[in-house]
Amino acid sequence: MKRGEFVFFGGVSVFCALYLVWALRMPFGGVSQPGPGFFPVLLGVAGLAIALGFFVSAAMSRNIVRGSPLPGGALSRLAGYVATVAFFAGSQSYIGTYVGIFILVLVLSKLSGLGGWVRPLGLAGSCTAVAFVLFGLILGVPLPMGI
Numbered sequence: 001m002k003r004g005e006f007v008f009f010g011g012v013s014v015f016c017a018l019y020l021v022w023a024l025r026m027p028f029g030g031v032s033q034p035g036p037g038f039f040p041v042l043l044g045v046a047g048l049a050i051a052l053g054f055f056v057s058a059a060m061s062r063n064i065v066r067g068s069p070l071p072g073g074a075l076s077r078l079a080g081y082v083a084t085v086a087f088f089a090g091s092q093s094y095i096g097t098y099v100g101i102f103i104l105v106l107v108l109s110k111l112s113g114l115g116g117w118v119r120p121l122g123l124a125g126s127c128t129a130v131a132f133v134l135f136g137l138i139l140g141v142p143l144p145m146g147i
Contacts, residue, residue: 026040088101
């Protein structure tokens with residue numbers, strides 16, 4: 001396993017653990033009456049379990065090798081991903097979940113290299129619409145609507 005993968009899985013484990021701590025602050029509810037924290041807690045537990053599994057697998061591998069150097073801009077793109085997700089998590093009570101989803105998908109698609117503006121805007125709009133239909137209309141989950 002490459003050394004970069006070991007570091008990456010460790011970082012993802014820490015991120016998922018912090019996300020889970022944040023999600024546990026919201027009311028969980030139950031299966032029949034899910035609260036706003038129900039899905040985030042399940043997502044945090046699943047993400048943490050998967051990331052820790054890969055991290056432990058990497059830690060137990062004795063043949064950690066040095067990989068090739070990172071391509072140019074990789075660290076700044078990673079920092080942009082982390083900052084965007086942190087902004088999304090911290091601003092939901094101010095701008096609302098659906099506006100946050102739109103901004104999150106738009107920025108992440110541009111950081112990932114999706115060209116132009118039509119495709120990123122279409123992707124962000126589609127993801128926001130799916131989230132609204134799924135959580136707002138079908139499941140009736142009360143998500144933060146902002147100020």
